[in-house]
Amino acid sequence: MSADRQAPAERPLLEMRDVARFFDVSPPWYQRLFGGGSRRVLRAVDGVDLDLPRGRTLSLVGESGCGKSTLARLAVGLYPLSRGSIRFDGMEMSVRDGSFAERRTRRRIQMIFQDPFASLNPRWRVARIIGEPIRVHEPGTGEAERRSRVRELLEMVGLDADAAARYPHQFSGGQRQRISIARALAARPDLLICDEPTSALDVSVQAQILNLMRELQEELGLTYLFISHDLSAVRFISDYVGVMYLGRLVEWGEAETLFRNPRHPYTRKLLESVPNLAEPGRARTPIAGEVPSPLSPPPGCHFNPRCPLAMAKCRTDTPGMVRTGPGGVRCFAVEEETATA
Amino acid sequence: MTSQHPAGQARRLLRPVARLWQSDLVWSFRNTPYAVVSLALVLAIAVTALCAHWVAPHDPFDLASFNILDSELPPAWVEGGSPEFILGTDTQGRDVLSLIIYGARLSLLVGLASVVFGLVLGVGLGLLSGYVGGWVDALVMRTADVKLSFPAILVALLVNGVARGFLPPEMHGQIAIPVLIFSIGMSGWVHYARTVRGIVMVERRKEYVLAAQIVGRKGWEVALLHVLPNTMSPVTVIATINLATAILLEATLSFLGVGVPPTEPSLGTLIKVGSEYMFSGIWWVTAFPSLLLVVLVLAVNLLGDWLRDALNPNLQ
Numbered sequence: 001m002s003a004d005r006q007a008p009a010e011r012p013l014l015e016m017r018d019v020a021r022f023f024d025v026s027p028p029w030y031q032r033l034f035g036g037g038s039r040r041v042l043r044a045v046d047g048v049d050l051d052l053p054r055g056r057t058l059s060l061v062g063e064s065g066c067g068k069s070t071l072a073r074l075a076v077g078l079y080p081l082s083r084g085s086i087r088f089d090g091m092e093m094s095v096r097d098g099s100f101a102e103r104r105t106r107r108r109i110q111m112i113f114q115d116p117f118a119s120l121n122p123r124w125r126v127a128r129i130i131g132e133p134i135r136v137h138e139p140g141t142g143e144a145e146r147r148s149r150v151r152e153l154l155e156m157v158g159l160d161a162d163a164a165a166r167y168p169h170q171f172s173g174g175q176r177q178r179i180s181i182a183r184a185l186a187a188r189p190d191l192l193i194c195d196e197p198t199s200a201l202d203v204s205v206q207a208q209i210l211n212l213m214r215e216l217q218e219e220l221g222l223t224y225l226f227i228s229h230d231l232s233a234v235r236f237i238s239d240y241v242g243v244m245y246l247g248r249l250v251e252w253g254e255a256e257t258l259f260r261n262p263r264h265p266y267t268r269k270l271l272e273s274v275p276n277l278a279e280p281g282r283a284r285t286p287i288a289g290e291v292p293s294p295l296s297p298p299p300g301c302h303f304n305p306r307c308p309l310a311m312a313k314c315r316t317d318t319p320g321m322v323r324t325g326p327g328g329v330r331c332f333a334v335e336e337e338t339a340t341a
Numbered sequence: 342m343t344s345q346h347p348a349g350q351a352r353r354l355l356r357p358v359a360r361l362w363q364s365d366l367v368w369s370f371r372n373t374p375y376a377v378v379s380l381a382l383v384l385a386i387a388v389t390a391l392c393a394h395w396v397a398p399h400d401p402f403d404l405a406s407f408n409i410l411d412s413e414l415p416p417a418w419v420e421g422g423s424p425e426f427i428l429g430t431d432t433q434g435r436d437v438l439s440l441i442i443y444g445a446r447l448s449l450l451v452g453l454a455s456v457v458f459g460l461v462l463g464v465g466l467g468l469l470s471g472y473v474g475g476w477v478d479a480l481v482m483r484t485a486d487v488k489l490s491f492p493a494i495l496v497a498l499l500v501n502g503v504a505r506g507f508l509p510p511e512m513h514g515q516i517a518i519p520v521l522i523f524s525i526g527m528s529g530w531v532h533y534a535r536t537v538r539g540i541v542m543v544e545r546r547k548e549y550v551l552a553a554q555i556v557g558r559k560g561w562e563v564a565l566l567h568v569l570p571n572t573m574s575p576v577t578v579i580a581t582i583n584l585a586t587a588i589l590l591e592a593t594l595s596f597l598g599v600g601v602p603p604t605e606p607s608l609g610t611l612i613k614v615g616s617e618y619m620f621s622g623i624w625w626v627t628a629f630p631s632l633l634l635v636v637l638v639l640a641v642n643l644l645g646d647w648l649r650d651a652l653n654p655n656l657q
Contacts, residue, residue: 106555111555115548119551123570133557136557138500
């Protein structure tokens, strides 16, 4: 690594500022013309600020459709941003010019996917799948060297070296996920975006994959952005947790603090909904109502129709992020509580 | 890793063959008698046609080799036939069997070439359409819709007419076959384009394609390396069935007089020339090419039918 680009130690590896992504889901123009209907915009992610310190794990949790997967795909550059900026290691990533510098930087952000049965090309052998990033980013590598790198990577993720000659369908879900991790590591990344990497796996295999991810983090100094709705997995792996609701980050903070002392009413409800073996008789109140459609979110705080603490202000104004220690909360009720305390 | 033992090496070289022999596709083939018979027929016709120069008893292009006195001889087993001309002779004294062999060669050649042309065009456009999407997709697919509302023969007649209109008459003979290949190919590309587009639109959302993008592959690399290979089994089926259609279309166009020039024997021109004498009792000049055409098209179609079933995972 060149010394001149060395950022100050404090600087987060990934900085998101007011990140937003809108999808145009309007019917085609001729349908709008003849059958009526208007332009509709889905605000999948709407103004998220987030910092991810180097070598740490930040998890994003929330219900389906809250925008956490979209945020992951924005971080890795699969979608362009509608607003805001993403800086990786101090470099602006929202400019997509396809330049050599951009490609070199993008290499350092890799991704692990949810479905291990869809994330590997069924017609390619494992050696070719894992060798692909090496082929793309280190084109000077010889055949023999690439083969030994693939072997190393396979061993690193706990697979036999002879797996290289086989096809993806010859492996189980957990083994495929290991292959997927090996492919990501082949690009020598600094940041791994993990989009629900364990939710398609058996419970026993989930733990193995999570342990592997932790080992790799210690060994290689990786930074993780971990997307999940499995709160126990999140608690196990995270240093920081962000909670999303309808495209907005409603609360974030250090994992232990957030799990022990959730501030936002949505976070509280979310954590309450998890069964806990330590307190089997605990009353678990479900969150009232349904998640509103992200196509027409309620005005003000998106959570106000389901919130037990909702006030008049919540229905008209959007609360800002109030800093609490290293984290933050977006809630008027918490704001007032802190002000009076 | 590599064994130097000769027996081991031979086994390694044979391994792909063994794997192929045990594959589901070959197993299904071996257990489908009509597929075996069809393939045998197609191969027999193709090999005979390709080796026309050596197999055919007479050379229909060599003016010195046929005699007007031998004209209009019936097949050998009919009274008045000569064992020298098994299937009889035409009005110029040419051997019908040789004409058919040479004619099949041209028909197969035109059929194959137009299938390849239509396939490359259709798969290319389908891939582009499904992968890029947006207005490119709309343009290609609306063009395909318009194309589908023309009968194939009309397209071929149009292309043919335009080509003839623009080129000087002395070039008509030379360009006839390329024009024929082009117009038959043009009539087939829509099927490939639609099928490939559909598959591409499903595949490009799959996570392995996203993974290739994140790994840093450029768009066209992802399309060619990852998406295209996964569209190939249905394309093979369409190409086979399309081959039968192309051969038929060639025969139709040649019969109508807009295909290969009458001086070149193709199955279509033979049927046309022969049909003019049919009512004077000379049935053999038109009957045998027609029979071969039917057998060839039927065999190719049956092969395509089998392939479609064998490659369809839902039927297994």
